[in-house]
Amino acid sequence: MRTKIINISIPGQLLSDADKLAEKEYRTRSELFREALRSYILTRQNLSQIYNYGETQAKKQKISPENLNRKIASFRKN
Template structure:
């Protein structure tokens, strides 16, 4: 695996929590932070895909942002009954 070393600064309390979790899971601080970065990137990519799908669907069905807000308001009103 091709790797690069980086320096990162954390608040002491955050670093303590990172170390506690890493220890409880029997892995290194680096492994925990790498996984956190991967998970963050995956989540960002999933949300982008969802957003892009919504945009594409809205355009294909001629739905505006105002139409969506109207539907949300109507739905919330129906829950109050």
């Protein structure tokens, strides 16, 4: 995959923390940011699949959003 150069704004402390972590892990700053972005994207995709599954199951069982909240609250109490 061909790389692209981008510019982003990051608070100084966050950049400093990232640089320390990259050094500790013997990575470049770019490698660290690429891995962080990959991880974020994968997490979002996984959460989306989980939400979609839950929505599908709720529809199959004819559970409205309001009833779902009640069921969750009841489950948590037990």
